[in-house]
Amino acid sequence: MALTKKDWKELFIGIGFLLPNILGFLAFTVIPLVMSIYMAFTDWNLEMHNYFRSEPISFVWFDNFVKLFSDPDFPQYFGNTFFMMIGIPFGVAGSLVAALLLNMDFVKGDNRKRLTVTMILTAVMVCCFGLLAVLGLGGTGMTILMVSLVGGVLILGSIGGKTVYRTLFYFPYFTAGVATYILWKKLYSPENGPINNALRPLLDALTPVAILISPACEAIGIGLLVVVGLFYLCMVRRKLRLWRDGESGSVSIWLGMILSSLPLIFAWWWVSPTWLHIAGKEEALSLLSRNANWVLLLMLIFLGIGWGRFLYNFFFVGRKYTCIIDRGIGDSTIVDGSAMVLNMALVGLCCVFWILPEMAAAEEGLTPPNWTSDYYWAKPALLIMGFWGAIGSNNMLLYLAGLSGVPQELYEAADIDGATPWQRFWNITWPQLSNVTFFIMIMAVIGGLQGGFDMARVMTDGGPAGSTTTLAYYIYTQGFGTGRLGYASAVSWLLFLMVFIVTMFNWKFGNRYTNE
């Protein structure tokens, strides 16, 4: 295909406009990209191969990758990266709740109503202050501070409505960065941080309770695990119903079954020391020093019922309506993934109850955790901070936009049919928002894979003992800390591979899911 003179002219102009951008694109994206591939297969080292000192670079083929996978710490960093993603469903759920609340008709309200509310609330506030003054409870500045804070927001919010709350929700996300991480590090400060200052009296009060329920802790643990199991069975039932009705295909039901089984398998790992024996990690027993073979049994029973039901239905009963094989895969990823995380959290809670008696029996009773300087608490600390920032994030705004796009007729029809709010949500709002949710989840997972650098650098330096080192932080320490650029490049390509898989998943299933 020869180019005519006109084509050349168009090309010339087109490239002309593109020129500044494409030069930068070549210099800072394409060339580095090629270099990076090359570097990943060499022993390029900042100390030895740079502008001032260039020893020969040797090509090591896959040595970097071999080294990476044989690094004993690598599974931990890999696991950390995924552990930090536990926060995603909670953050998204928080955003959704915030958006739903903000979207309710009566926040917008008509002016007369809003004015009445404002006046009444103000009156209540004044009365509260008066009461405090009379009873003498207002002596401490803290009470006044809290009351006036709550009161101020309440009055402001009932006047300004949606905008005020949205702005306040959005603040943490908007300001997130080194500054807020430093702030949180101070909040988490073990000796005199405000969080622990507030927790100490609370935990002191709880210590007798903990001692009191100590004998029952095991039972509570069992109870929690039973809840986990029942929740799992509910999920199986839901999946089977969707599958039977042709709402979800075979791939998605298998995916969902595997996802929802994971917490039960993890319960063995976390609660039952039997597996630690097998794994040869006897030293980890000190944390959970009890023998809990019954956990294994309990979880096996639940798994047996769930999988038995599933396999029986899958192979012998069959479905009522057929559908394409990968239909509903987005739904199963979101719902089952979130349910899995929730179940994992319940198993974690069970572990807490498991060690509660020992903690309460200690001399000083229950003590607040050391947060970022504690091996086990550092990650939850970062997760809590992440949750704080995630509620009012862009996701909330995306959900608000999504909610405004839901046709009102659907709700009207539902009202005529006498649907409860719960039914309205699950049968109208949630399906209508599914494409927004899918988009948010995919973006969050992609961000999560690459994330954790800023937090780790500012708050924990990747520690204690590597418990907050994510892949991104590992790349930083390897590449710029110790100067092993070749090795760091190899890790970054592994990271790319994971992002690539998620993106492909999005491409393949994202659009189809949206169109359903």
Next chain:
Amino acid sequence: MQEKNRFWGGFAKLVSLNVVLTLMAVLLVLPFTWMILASLKVLDEIGYDSWLPEVCQWHNYRDVFTRKGIFFGRWYWNTVFVSCWITFLQVFTSSLAAFSFSRLRWKGRDQVFFLYLATMMLPGLVMMIPNYQNMILFGLVDSYTGLILPAAFSAFGTFLMRQFMMNIPKSLDEAAEIDGATKWQLYWDVVLPLARPALVTLTIFTFIGSYNNLFWPLVLMKTPDKYTLPIGMLSFQSSQGQETNLLMAAVAMSVVPMIVIFVLMQKQLVKGIMLGGVKG
């Protein structure tokens, strides 16, 4: 009677909803409250149960600027300087490229655009390491140029602008062409003014992004008085982090520009997120 009941029912809902929202909002704002109050305390008061300072130490804010080894004013200026340059260059180059991708026709256009799109899913970390090597090669380590240049071109910005420009009616181009406008005039006088919402969005995003950027300055900058705020704050924390009151004053001040931008630009920002998010 029924009418009245409905009014009071709605009323109760309104109150309870406001209370719930307020509690959520207060929980989210509490850390900031503590930050401000802690920044007004004397150092000894920090660990106290009460959040309130005995006497407000407003001079803490001044002390941050005069503290030895902390070039706070300088860092502030550096950050604003670098962020402004990055924002200007990125918005300019992105809008030019987006114009070419959306309003001009040339052979291979869509293929090149696809290449742009494909690089958007590359983790930034992949490019950081070779980029650092190149910076050493060109002697740009520890220079503002080195900070600004790599961030001045963005595939995401191009994508965002292109999506917006695609929606501007094509008939405008034809009209302009009939009037004898050159392509540059078409870009500068017709398309760019109409793409204002996208421009504003990209400006805000880029500014905030580069204001908060930690990784690249951390890798690149070596001399303390050339630091940007994020790495400056980091070195403040590691060198004099025990002085929580000063640190909190610094944190408060470094958050201020973003709050100002947010409050001023809220409407555009909300629109922009829909623009970049839903379609991306």
